[in-house]
Amino acid sequence: APPNQPRVQAPPAATAPSRAPTSAAPPQNRAPLTTPRVIPQVVSNPPTGMDTPLTPAGLTPPLCAERLNIVVVAAECAPYAKTGGLGDVAAALPKSLQRRGHRVMVVMPRYKDYEGAFDTKVRVNFNVLGKDTEVGYFHLFKNGIDTVFIDHPCFHKVAGDIYAGERKEATFRNALLCQAAIEAVWHVPCGGFPYGDSDLLYMANDWHTSLLPVYLRAFYQDHGKLEFARSLFVIHNMAFQGRGPMDEFQDLQLPDKYKEDFLLDDPFGGECMNCMQAGLRMATKVVAVSAGYAWEITTDMGGWGLAKLLREFGEAKLTGIVNGIDLDEWSPDADAALDGDGYQRFEPNGSGLEGKKACKRALQRQFGLPERDDVPLMGFIGRLDHQKGVDLITESAGWLMNQDVQVVMLGSGRKDLENSLRDMESRHGDKCRCYVGFSVEVAHRITAGCDILLMPSRFEPCGLNQLYAMRYGTVPVVHAVGGLRETVQQYDPHKGTGTGWQFDEAVTNKFIDSLGWALSVYRDNPEAFRKVRENGMAQDLSWERAAEKYEAKLIEAKYSW
Secondary structure, rough: OOOOOOOEEEOOOOOOOOOOOOOOOOOHHOOOOOOOOOOOOOOOOOOOOOOOOOOOOOOOOOOOOOOEEEEOOOOOOOOOOOOOHHHHHHHHHHHHHHHHOOEEEEEEEEEOOOOEEEEEEEEEEEEEOOOEEEEEEEEEEOOEEEEEEEOHHHOOOOOOOOOOHHHHHHHHHHHHHHHHHHHOOOHHHHOOOOOOOEEEEEEEEOOOHOOHHHHHHHHHHHHOOOOOOOOEEEOOOOOOOEEEEEEEEEEEEEHHHHHHHEEEEEOOOEEEEEEEHHOOOOOOOEOOOOOHHHHHHOOOOOOOHHHHHHHHHHHHHHEOOOOEEEEOOOOOOOOOHOOOOOOOOOOOHHHHHHHHHHHHHHHHHHOOOOOOOOOOEEEEEEOOOOOOOOHHHOOOHHHHHHOOOOOEEEEEEOHHHHHHHHHHHHHOOOOOEEEEEEOOOHHHHHHHHHOOEOOOOOOOOOOOOHHHHHHHHHHEEEEEHHHHHHHHEEOOOOOOOEEEEEEEOOOOOHHHHHHHHHHHHHOOOOOHHHHHHHHOOOOOHHHHHHHHHHHHHHHHOOOOO
């Protein structure tokens, strides 16, 4: 290939699509992309494990007025890679959008081999942080979704811990993912009906993909390409922003005119480069994962240095949409984790509570606790760190273990908190059991078997565990922040309404007070506690509700100029 052109290896009968030069020349000297584009050869017979691709004529008619072409880009997506709620959202939201009639592609790194994903044989070079970098594209079509995996050794290195490595390593991975994701619509055949250039809607998720809106503008739209593409930036956690020294801006290979978009003058840390800030500015629309969190991040305490910018956006650009849950994975009547070992599936309503009792007894046996129907069984599932408030539980152990209760806890994280859990179990082994580590199956079983779920998080953008708990008839006790405040309604004994208990400050006495009320109702008024369970199970917690709201924001973005 000529020295200033990328090297693209496509299947034999294909002509490689042309693209912007990938030489080390400054981006402002890049030549505009050329046309026309010829898409690589179609794979007519998908490999084993793939569903048969749908033709546009065979797609479900959209529930809204028009069909959208949506590209969701994330560093993780269940079941392929997951460390937290982002992985669940990146898996479930696309399915709901597809069910509404839209065409959806998910783009993520290929950390390892994934069953059913096949090598398209397309290789494309990108200039990433000044390095000529070749990537491959793997494709899997399943459940109506095109999942595209970006293949490069930098992703293989972190298969065991996808966010590992030094800051510059993480920036390289994220920049590579964003550049390759933008062009996935050109290079991946997708059953012979590529997404093409027109009417694309990219969804970036958290700081790992914050460079996508910037690259879309600087490398493509500034050169007359992808002019009608728009981007939606979804904030799952404002605390992680991709900060670094301002002199690292030059590594991003962006024109100097974008420097101000990255510059943050932090009153505590001084001037720095902030990737999330630039992504937020370049994005067409911004969504936080709950209305409560959308408000919190506009406050000086919750904005992590970006509150002023977010306030400037106003409701026209920034909104909150609470997450849903994937009922194919998280519903007691469909949960494969409840098959065997004495567990059983049950209906998510009042008639299913006998099945829930069986799960409680099975959970007590599994954790080596006395099998008692009358004792309230409480659970905690989460990362062991300051944000999740697990220290409020360990600091309350003296009071808690004096009650007639049982506690099971699942999580890993800070070593001092892991040791606190072990100490709590060693002192109160007849009442408390702790699983230091993580198991998806055990998480499902705790959710199904417990009476009460503890979520004392100091901040929680949305939270999913409380949604899972309510679906399974497990009553959440939560700190009233972010999505927890929005999704868990305080129990009202006079009206019989509510789905759990809240406390308004992340301190031990407030936590104990709220939990004490929940235990009192459990012991003294079992019918009222049963009503709280049923209230939670009766809610529509599915992604369908949230997907309709995302659809509306995507349409707004499409027609924004």
